[in-house]
Amino acid sequence: GANLIISAAGKLTHAEFLAMVQPLVENVPDGEKLTCPKVPDSMKESGPRRCEEIRDHIEQAHICIGFHTLGRHAPERHGLKILNVLLGENMSSRLFQVLREENGLCYSVFSDSMNLEDTGLLSISTGLDLENVPKALNLIANCLHEFQAKEVTPERLDQAITYTIGQGRMALESTVNQMMWCGESVLAYNRIIEPAESFAKLQNVTAAEVQDLARKTFRSPTTAIAYIGADVPDLALNAFLT
Secondary structure (H helix, E strand, O other), X not given: OOOOOOOOOOOOOHHHHHHHHHHHHOXXXXXXXXXXXXXXXXXXXXXXXEEEEEOOOOOOEEEEEEEEEOOOOOOOHHHHHHHHHHHHHOOOXXXXXXXXXXXXXXXXXXXXEEEOOXXXXXXXXXXXXXXXXXXXXXXXXXHHXXXXXXXXXXXXXXXXXXXXXXXHHHHOOOHHHHHHHHHHHHHHHOOOOOHHHHHHHHHOOOHHHHHHHHHHHOOHHHEEEEEEEOOOOHHHHHHHHO
């Protein structure tokens, strides 16, 4: 019971909802609040890591690159979300434009971000022909360095913010997503965060903040790379990690 949150959205009142669920949970024992051990700092800074799996009958090489990032309580998490959008969340992103549109190396490349209690993940994933792996990794590295070296333009930043807020508003047209927003807010922050509050913080993200997060995130000590393919391009993988 101490770990239980029940969330609902739709055509109902709070009193109606309580009347429906209280008989179902009134005999659930409180128990103890679940606590999880913190991720040790040594793990977040454990140096570049790689793992690979050889599969003889596979047509493409598959790569996933991961970086330790911020937890869900970090004030800069909104800036990290915008960095992810600029990097690889949609077809206007830098990775998509460079790897697919300009160089034709892959059909799909994307990035994703996740914020957990005390740590987070920013990942880049793609599938491509084996012979394209070295060039693709070099272009990905160049994109990461680009975000570190200079601020994004006001136009690109505004597009990323507008896209992110628009996606959030569209998602909340779904009753299920409203229910999940409320439940996850209470689980993570012990309160319901109004969408307008979150959107306002996204609106306040600056280009300097995005650049600073890129410098903090895209570093060898926080990087891991996983590879699946018919052969292992050792030089390309090691070159990327260093």
